[in-house]
Structures are given as structure tokens and as C-alpha cells.
Amino acid sequence: MNSVQFYLWLIFLPTYANLVGGLDRWEGFVGNIVATAAYCIAIPIFAGLSDRFGRKPFLVASAGCFFLFTYPLLSSLVGDLGFWTFLLVSLVGTLFVSLNNAVIGTVFAELFPTEVRTSGIGIPYAVSAAIFGGTAPMASTWLHQSGGPLSISAYVMAICAVTLVTHLLITPETRARPLG
Numbered sequence: 341m342n343s344v345q346f347y348l349w350l351i352f353l354p355t356y357a358n359l360v361g362g363l364d365r366w367e368g369f370v371g372n373i374v375a376t377a378a379y380c381i382a383i384p385i386f387a388g389l390s391d392r393f394g395r396k397p398f399l400v401a402s403a404g405c406f407f408l409f410t411y412p413l414l415s416s417l418v419g420d421l422g423f424w425t426f427l428l429v430s431l432v433g434t435l436f437v438s439l440n441n442a443v444i445g446t447v448f449a450e451l452f453p454t455e456v457r458t459s460g461i462g463i464p465y466a467v468s469a470a471i472f473g474g475t476a477p478m479a480s481t482w483l484h485q486s487g488g489p490l491s492i493s494a495y496v497m498a499i500c501a502v503t504l505v506t507h508l509l510i511t512p513e514t515r516a517r518p519l520g
Contacts, residue, residue: 341403341503342440343473344496349433350376352477354426356414360484361421371423375430379438386442394515395443395450399507402440407500409436411493418489450514472499 353375354368390398413429452460483491 341406341499342437342444343469344476344499345402345406345433345437345440347473347476348480348492348496349430349437350379352480353417353430353433355477356480356484357417357421357426357429359481360489361417361419361426363417363421363423363426367423368426371427371430374427375434378431379434379441382435382438383442386438387446390443390446391515394513395447396507396511396513398439398443399447399511400504402436403500403503403507405436405439406433407497407504410496410500411490414489414493447511447514450517451512 350372354363354365354372357363357368358365386398409432413433416425416429448461448465449457479495480492483495487494
């Protein structure tokens with residue numbers, strides 16, 4: 341889920357808003373800078389909170405928020421789009437991404453023993469980021485042409501559904517695990 345959401349919200353969203361909502365490219369650039377700044381601020385805040393409340397609630401919250409709000413957010417970008425609407429959509433999605441990204445690296449480190457941590461995290465993450473994240477803009481463009489924001493949302497929601505089930509049923513809480 342991490343790669344698709346990151347690439348969709350922090351990389352492709354301004355282009356998408358320009359293509360489907362007529363948002364001026366400069367406004368998309370400025371909105372994306374503001375959203376990226378919010379991302380940089382939110383990450384350490386959510387990471388600090390995860391030390392108190394655990395990692396799993398943030399993972400579940402991110403997947404749940406994207407599952408529930410992707411379609412309303414993407415739908416609001418279609419049509420005559422203004423800067424403030426784009427900024428709101430960008431900020432909300434970026435905060436959802438931040439919920440996940442603030443803890444995912446720590447969760448990965450806490451899941452693997454020291455002997456296999458680098459290969460256990462690096463190889464699967466790089467492969468999945470390349471396959472899913474790297475193709476997210478292309479897939480989103482194709483899905484939009486096939487069925488609009490509902491198709492993109494269905495793709496994201498399917499990923500989030502699998503992620504939610506995984507986090508709820510399989511992913512352990514790693515907050516108290518020793519890193520040794």
C-alpha cells in the first residue's frame with residue numbers, strides 16, 4: 341500500500357488534477373510543496389506518537405482512511421478545480437500517507453532479526469515499490485481513462501482492503517520488541 345499511495349498522492353496528484361480538473365500546473369506545484377512540507381512535519385509527530393500508542397494503530401488508520409476516503413478525494417478533483425480544493429485533497433491524502441510512513445520503517449526493522457534485517461526488508465520492499473509504486477501513475481492514468489476516479493479508487497481500495505486484513509489479522513504490534 342505504501343508505494344502506491346505515496347506515488348499517487350505526492351508525485352502524480354498535481355498532474356492528475358491538471359489533466360482531469362484543469363488545475364494550473366503552477367498551482368499544482370505550489371500545492372504539492374505545501375503538502376510535502378506537511379508530510380515532513382507529520383512524519384516525526386506520528387512516529388513519536390507511535391512510540392506511545394504502538395505502530396499497528398497507525399498502519400490500520402492509514403489503510404482505513406484511504407479505503408474510506410480515496411473516492412471522495414479523487415472525485416473532488418474532477419471538473420472545474422480550484423487551488424484550495426486541490427490543496428485540501430493533497431493535504432488530507434498526504435496526512436494519510438504520513439500515518440503509514442511514520443511507522444513502516446520501524447515496523448520493518450522490528451519484524452526482522454538483525455542477521456537478516458537488511459535483505460529481509462530491502463529486497464521485498466524494493467521489488468514491491470518498483471512494481472506497484474513505480475507503475476502507480478501509469479496505472480492511474482489508464483484506470484481514469486477506463487472509468488474515471490471510481491476505477492482508480494477501486495484499485496486503491498482493493499490494495500487497502502488487502503492491507504487492512506493483513507494488518508488486522510497478521511501484522512503483530514512491534515512497539516515493545518527489542519531490536520537485537
